[in-house]
Amino acid sequence: MKLHVSSRWRDRLLISGVVAVQALLLIVGWVLTFEYLHERVSRGVEDLIVRSNADFAESVSLAIREVSSGLEVGDAEWEGVQSIIESIELPGAGFACVLNEDGYIIAHPEYRSSPAIGEITLADHPFLKTHDGEELALFQVDAPQPVAGTMTFFGDGVHYVSTHELNDAGYRLMVHQPVGGLTAARSLVTGVLLLTSLIVGLLVIIPTGLLSWIGIKRHHNALMKWNHELEDEVDRRVRQFGKSRDALVMGLAKLADFRDNETGKHLERICQYSVLLAEELADSGTHDIDSAWIDRLRMAASMHDIGKVGVPDEVLLKPGRLTDDEYDTIKQHPTMGADTLMAIRKQFDDDPLVDMSVEVTLSHHERWDGGGYPFGIEGDAIPLSARIVSVADVYDALTVARVYKPAMPHEKAASIIEEGRGSQFDPDVVDAFLRVQDKLREISEALRDHAHA
Missing domain, CATH: 3.30.450.20 (PAS domain)
Incomplete structure (x- = not known):
């Protein structure tokens, strides 16, 4: 404006x-x-x-x-x-x-x-x-x-x-x-001439200036109208491009989610958990987060596990405990997902959403103390977006029933999250989690997978 x-x-x-x-x-x-x-x-x-x-x-x-x-x-x-x-x-x-x-x-x-x-x-x-x-x-x-x-x-x-x-x-x-x-x-004579000339000059200058103003203003208005129409068209195409991009992102996320979840509500919960935590961090003033960043996080969170598309079914869908080799295979999904998104980024050039999606996909299994994977980075070296999704993903995994385990009560899940403060999770994100845990529980219950309840 x-x-x-x-x-x-x-x-x-x-x-x-x-x-x-x-x-x-x-x-x-x-x-x-x-x-x-x-x-x-x-x-x-x-x-x-x-x-x-x-x-x-x-x-x-x-x-x-x-x-x-x-x-x-x-x-x-x-x-x-x-x-x-x-x-x-x-x-x-x-x-x-x-x-x-x-x-x-x-x-x-x-x-x-x-x-x-x-x-x-x-x-x-x-x-x-x-x-x-x-x-x-x-x-x-x-x-x-x-x-x-x-x-x-x-x-x-x-x-x-x-x-x-x-x-x-x-x-x-x-x-x-x-x-x-x-x-x-x-x-005396030239004074009369001056007065006459002045009157004639004003009669020429004023209408000429006024007509010029009207002509230029009319042209300017037409140009402004054309510019506004052009801006509206650019905005429309940008929005259309954004919708196409978001549809592609969500499609990739759904593709990965369908391989590991019987419903698509897992993605909805992860996205809502992540947005709620980000908004709380923004309100607390501990991090410089704006609404555009939160909107990107909403979509990027849905991409966190797209790398699982490359994990074999016998490993991804195994109901029991994984062997060390199988666990090593599972740990490759962040890099496989990031590689996929980086290939997409080459087509979109510098797109903030794709960039954040790469961060989330690659780093959401890193730990605050450096004990995570795939790179073992720690603390603030882990992107904030990934630190938020990490808490949201673990909370969802604990509170959702699977074929090999029952759903954990919210209180128990919240206690585990709190125990991981400063070791597995960013302390600021855990503090935000504890402040909004009642809202998190409401989201969990509203989007619960009733097939496994």
Whole structure:
């Protein structure tokens, strides 16, 4: 479940990342486009204002062209010219003024409020650079037609200026356009452009991102559905394989059991005894055992005696005491069973159930003190699964009636198991046996072979 949750969040982050990258690319494209348009529009606005001022200068000059050379501040003719100058409204803080033949300002929008303006002369003010780099003053430039240049004023910065001679006496009309005013006008226009571009950009980015999200999400959902279907199919086949494997294991176990037992209940009892003991060990905390391990033990326990298939009938089914040679033959069944299972394991590769079955089959007759067979290993060297099945197998052998012996009472069988603690059996397994012996007796009675009761 954690894997699926982590996968979902990873997929969501991937989808968000794709949409974010797409949005980022759109934003970058929008910014570059806006910068390009901003520059073009800015230059266009600036050029438009400068050209308009030049055209305006020409049109205004027609209105006051006949001004006399004797224009005096305060007379009627001056009032007419001053009124025209005051009425002129140009964009970007532009304004117009009139210079007399000596270059002094004789008419200006602020002349009435600031008469000192009349003491300013612009005749020698730098105005134009030639192609050779020579800088010409204003009155060095003839202007029978409007001529554009630039002039720099202390405290007011650079002005674009268009000048036009009004009469033969040398009076000039000056149309000023402060660069600062152009910047404000440019900002106003480009601000509108920015707002418009932003709105258009959002109208593109948001639907595009949303549609991309929906498209990718739909594709992702289809992919997830396909993955789930594939996982379900894999799980189904794994379960089917597990059932086939378990059926094969149980079939082999039954084959061996039928040779030595008249019913199949022996296997059922061994499996239930082993599971009960393993669960008790897990609950006590003495061993690290999980449910999957116990499930494997349930099947592996049924395989403990499959090697008896290779034991001759005259030895396996002999009702009396075995000779030493016959006992040696019997003691070969763990290795014969393990060899059979190892041949199966080659077909299943690394299968935990088959591996445990090999452990149980090979080692369930080993003793805790090393006196068992086939290898005489001792203590923890004996696999835990085999140590559990060893106790279960001996308990079942003691409490089940056979043709050559009666069934032993539970109490007597439990006493023998307890006596083997630390010698034949693992002390932890015996302790678990004693704690659950009442449940073991219930299983024994429920699955008793009544034919020999």
